[in-house]
Amino acid sequence: MKLRxxxxxxxxxxxxxxxxxxxxVQSLGLDKTLYELVKIRASQLNNCAFCIDMHAKELQGMGEQFDRILLLSVWREVPIYTEREKAALELTEYLTRLSDAGLPDEVYxxxxxxxxxSxxxxxxxAINTINGWNRLGVATGMFPGCFL
Known part of the structure; x- marks a missing residue:
């Protein structure tokens, strides 16, 4: 692979x-684990391999359970995320795919x-920020290890 x-x-x-x-964004007081989950989920939706890799390793380094990282793309199907995390992940999906359905009132x-x-x-x-990073990464052809 070659960086564009x-x-x-x-x-x-x-x-x-x-x-x-x-x-x-980091100064706004969001829970760090929650923010990393949001980053990974948006990056999955945007096919940003660089960001998925970086944030999965970040969560792993924070001591997060492997299953919670591995199963994030199917968060609705497993009972390992809190209601708060599920709400944030759903918001992430709708805002990342904004043109598909907007943000339905029931999701909000x-x-x-x-x-x-607040x-x-x-x-x-936070969701806007990771989507910006993803677009920068995908547009320029970033991949895990591309800056080594």
């Missing part, structure tokens, strides 16, 4: 801005039952 473009070298400011956004109601509005706003920004 190294965006870090082509325009370092792009990478810097994305890092600033990531740092800002499930999210609202688990999170305060947390929902943070989740929305």
């Amino acid at each position: 473009m190294n965006h870090r070298e082509a325009n370092p400011k792009v990478f810097e801005i994305m890092l600033q956004l990531e740092t800002s 109601a499930r999210v609202r039952a688990q999170f305060q509005e 947390e929902i706003a943070a989740l929305i920004l």
Whole structure:
């Protein structure tokens, strides 16, 4: 495999801005495990191998159970995620695939039952951020180990 473009070298400011956004999202107080689950799920939907690999390793390094990483793409089918995590994962799916169905009221109601509005706003920004990273990664042909 060959990287289409190294965006870090082509325009370092792009990478810097994305890092600033990531740092800002991390300062909003989201649970780190929840945020990593959201990152992996969006990356799965967007087929971003680089991000799936990076965030799965991040969760593994945090001591997360292997099954919760491995089975994330089928989170509805297994009883290993909390109601809060399920709500965040569902929101992630709908916002990542926004053009398919928008965000149905019943999905928002499930999210609202688990999170305060300030947390929902943070989740929305977190989902937007990982989708931005995914688009940068897929567009430039990033893959696990491409910067080694």
